[in-house]
Amino acid sequence: MVELLYLDDAYLVEFEAEVVDAHAPLLYLDRTAFYPGGGGQPSDTGIIKYGDSELKVVGMEREDFGHVIEGELPRKGSRVKGIIDWERRYKIMRTHTAVHVISGVAYMNFGVKITGNQLYPGRARVDLSFESLSRELVEDIIESSNEIIKKDYKVNVLYLTKEEFINRPDLMRVNPKLYEKYDQIRVVEIVGFDAQADGGTHVKSLREIGKISLEKYESKGRKNKRIYVVVENA
Numbered sequence: 001m002v003e004l005l006y007l008d009d010a011y012l013v014e015f016e017a018e019v020v021d022a023h024a025p026l027l028y029l030d031r032t033a034f035y036p037g038g039g040g041q042p043s044d045t046g047i048i049k050y051g052d053s054e055l056k057v058v059g060m061e062r063e064d065f066g067h068v069i070e071g072e073l074p075r076k077g078s079r080v081k082g083i084i085d086w087e088r089r090y091k092i093m094r095t096h097t098a099v100h101v102i103s104g105v106a107y108m109n110f111g112v113k114i115t116g117n118q119l120y121p122g123r124a125r126v127d128l129s130f131e132s133l134s135r136e137l138v139e140d141i142i143e144s145s146n147e148i149i150k151k152d153y154k155v156n157v158l159y160l161t162k163e164e165f166i167n168r169p170d171l172m173r174v175n176p177k178l179y180e181k182y183d184q185i186r187v188v189e190i191v192g193f194d195a196q197a198d199g200g201t202h203v204k205s206l207r208e209i210g211k212i213s214l215e216k217y218e219s220k221g222r223k224n225k226r227i228y229v230v231v232e233n234a
């Protein structure tokens with residue numbers, strides 16, 4: 001099993017690892033800090049260094065944690081160094097936590113549900129569902145989200161057993177069946193505000209997000225709206 005270093009340290013940029021398998025263009029390591037993609041968060045990019053060579057990691061295979069490499073792959077057993085594109089990843093982390101704040105505010109203050117999201121570095125698409133959802137309501141949600149960010153709550157990662165998880169319906173914003181195969185469920189908690197089952201990478205405290213603004217508002221029917229938000233330095 002590959003050790004997934006990003007799960008417990010989202011700020012890890014460089015790591016050393018051993019090649020356990022390689023067949024072009026996929027490189028498999030015994031440990032990695034590269035996020036494989038999932039939950040709306042795109043996979044990481046970066047470089048793998050070995051000897052004097054520097055290989056580009058253009059993405060990850062989500063299913064089996066294969067690093068998609070440009071160039072000639074090192075052999076099985078080689079020691080390599082991985083370095084993730086931190087500028088891009090940090091923007092994605094800020095955006096991911098921002099979407100959790102929006103989701104918490106939308107759900108708790110306004111009864112609005114988030115039905116999907118896609119993250120990009122510094123930008124996110126968020127789908128919302130609510131009776132008679134208006135642009136004004138969305139603007140209120142964004143404004144309240146920025147107020148929450150100013151409170152600078154800490155963000156923690158914790159693990160619950162399946163039993164503990166089932167007794168916390170507030171953590172379940174997605175289909176509970178998705179979690180049936182896990183013994184432990186990873187929860188990302190904005191302390192004192194919101195907690196959600198989540199496998200992604202997040203900032204440590206809300207101020208790191210900066211400021212959220214509404215970029216685009218699209219109506220997909222009376223109940224369903226799609227918005228695009230931008231995350232910038234406050």
Ligand SMILES: [Zn+2]
Nearest residue numbers: 039096198200
């Ligand atoms: Zn998430």
